[in-house]
Amino acid sequence: MRLRGSDLTCVRGGREVFRGLAFTVEAGEALVVTGPNGAGKSSLLRMVAGLVRPQQGQLELEDGDPELSISEHVHYLGHQDALKPSLSVRENLGFWAALLGGGGEKSEVALAAVGLAGLAPLPAIYLSAGQRRRLAVARLMAVERPIWLLDEPTSTLDAAAQTILADLMRAHLAGRGLILVASHGPIGLDGVKELRLGQQQSKQRTQPP
Amino acid sequence: MSLIDLANPSRFLALTARALPWLAAATVLAFAIGITEVYFAPDDYQQGATVKIMFIHVPAAWLGVFAWIVMSAAALGTLVWRHPLADVAAKAAAPIGAAFTLMCLVTGSLWGRPMWGTYWVWDARLTSVLVLFLMYLGVIALWRTMDDPAQAARAAAVLTLVGAINIPIIKFSVDWWNTLHQPASVLRLGGSTIHPAILVPLIVMAVAFTLLFVTLHVAAMRNEIMRRRVRTLMMLQAGARMGP
Amino acid sequence: MTALCALFIRDLRLAVRVGGGALIGVLFFLVVVTLMPFAIGPDLGLLARMGPAILWLGALLASLLALDRLLATDHEDGSLDLILTARVPLELAVAVKALAHWLTTGLPLVVSSPLLGLLLNLEAKASGAVALTLLAGTPALTFIGLIGAALTVALRRGGLLLAILVLPLTIPVLIFGVAASNAAIAGPVPFGAPFGILCALTLISLVIGPIAAAVALRQGLE
Amino acid sequence: MNLGPHAAFIVTAYIAATAIVAGLIGWIVLDRRRLSRILDDFGAQGISRRSTRADADKW
Secondary structure (H helix, E strand, O other), X not given: OEEEEEEEEEEEOOEEEEEEEEEEEEOOOEEEXXXXXXXXXXXXXXXXXXXXXXXXXXXXXXXXXXXXXXXXXXXXXXXXXXXXXXXXXXXXXXXXXXXXXXXXXXXXXXXXXXXXXXXXXXXXXXXXXXXHHHHHHHHHHHOOOOEEEEEOOOOOOOHHHHHHHHHHHHHHHHOOOEEEEEOOOOOOOOOOEEEEHHHHHHHHHHOOO | OOHHHHOOHHHHHHHHHHHHHHHHHHHHHHHHHHHHHHHHOOOEOOOEHHHHHHHHHHHHHHHHHHHHHHHHHHHXXXXXXXXXXXXXXXXXXXXXXXXXXXXXXXXXXXXHHXXXXXXXXXXXXXXXXXXXHHHHHHHHHHHHHOOOHHHHHHHHHHHHHHHHHHHXXXXXXXXXXXXXXXXXXXXXXXXXXXXXXXXXXXXXXXXXXXXXXXXXXXXXXXXXXXXXXXXHHHHHHHHHOOOO | OHHHHHHHHHHHHHHHOOOOOOXXXXXXXXXXXXXHHHHXXXXXXXXXXXXXXXXXXXXXXXXXHOXXXXXXXXXXXXXXXXXXXXXXXXXXXXXXXXXXHHHHHHHHHHHHHHHHHHHOOOOHHHXXXXXXXXXXXXXXXXXXXXXXXXXXXXXXXXXXXXXXHHHHHOHHHHHHHHHHHHHHXXXXXXXHHHHHHHHHHHHHHHHHHHHHHHHHHHHHOO | OOOHHHHHHHHHHHHHHHHHHHHHHHHHHHHHHXXXXXXXXXXXXXXXXXHHOHHHHHO
């Protein structure tokens, strides 16, 4: 499986966020998207998830399920945790597992893996920001999807949870999955490709055609 | 046993655990006497046997007002002294007051049907009770919408006190509106002079209803305290699990 | 199918839990209908004649009131993004959400309307007719409202705009709903004709609502 | 006892009043059972207000 973007241009609110962006991610590879604020890291991830339309350019997925669109291949972990405060931890995860197409038992395993098994019957309103993030991460395990799009996944996670997430990512890569991570800091993986967003634009500015 | 002792939730639970059976027994006893009195009460020369509905209708109306007074007193406790037990008292009183107000409305319309030929007329008293019912529902909705009980208590307290000031104004306006439109043929519920043979059972029933309210209110307050303990424990549990 | 079921059950749960506000609409309905006689006067004959119109207007405003929660809460907490990546057509997903919304806000209005009919001195037959037309017509209100909810989903204060967008679209439903109720009570038009049109309006909005809402949501992606 | 021509309304009024009171009592009793079960569960897990934090003793 290979995800390729070519000549991508993103315009948001009349402002050009990036232009002529190209990248390739192979199965078993992780691509870390870096750059200063406003460089378009989140926009790129949302674009792959099908939540932002590219102004120009193409996104292609080779060897994917031909019946499904790219956005139906992805796990999108955005800035928001998509949790309902009045539902319990288990109900929250169970709902996303069922909606995104996963099984019930895996949800329990996922809850245990992120250290929330003991809190399963608790309404999500009682969770701290870090615990909410863990619950969002549990989604990645509860449902199998080949492409992971993680937007600042380590923000609000403590060291232990960051280790759990890094282990999850390694396992996903070992299972021939793809990962795109937008991040400011280290994500705990070795040997990953990097895509610098701000650089590319400044390069274009310094070397005019 | 001073009021300060009562004001501690744990003490309140311990004390009411002992008091509740006695309250319940007193309520049952009062109702037994009241129902007997009602059974032997004479018919009204004008309204016949339907006057028997009055023995639940009027006490229910009284409790509908009384519960709001209790809530207002509790609201003062919440706003002035910030006492958590006052929050609990206010929250527990709202659904009970609403239920008695509903009872007043239902019995009133069942009483009115033989008198007026229709289940509802926009009679000044009944209409005021209907507005009171709506205000109860508003308070309950406010309690249900806010998650933080302390915050909800303050909001509900303000609403309750505003309501307490407004209810007489509403009552006056409705009376005025009603006399403006009132067709002369409509019979008013409840006369100004009540025969003693009817007054005695009415008072006994009012006492029985008040005892019932106190019993239910105390029981509901106990539930409310337990609900807050559950909430506290859930927050503690979430906090205790911060590690992996 | 399990995905849509899960969405349906979750929306029902959210509506009945604390803060869900499933019964706020009914409360609003009750208050609006209670206010009417204060403006019109307690003339029972007049109230009975205006009853169906009052009930229909109340139900229309009440169902409008709850609409801004239909999609906006899911947008605010990021749930809508994930629903877009689910392997179900967006049209069906929003239709299921609208259906759950109707069950928790529209149906209580229908159920409570006979009770409010009592306050307006409607006879049992008239109350029944109003309830029947509301049962047939309120789904149309929800599904037309779905379009407005999708259009205003990204706006901070979309509630008022939503009302302005949706209310003109509901005029046909109001016309035929009240007409059918009145036809059942007094005539002279037979009940069947306006009621048939009302049902047709509902069926059309059941189809158009989700499709238009899905288009609006996809267009709204930036 | 002769309730006159409107006996049905009187009986209905008393039944309605009884039903409302029964509803209140039922709600309070069921609520109490549910809450004490949850509290017992917490007790079984060894979580109590005193064991974890002192200021939680408010309730």
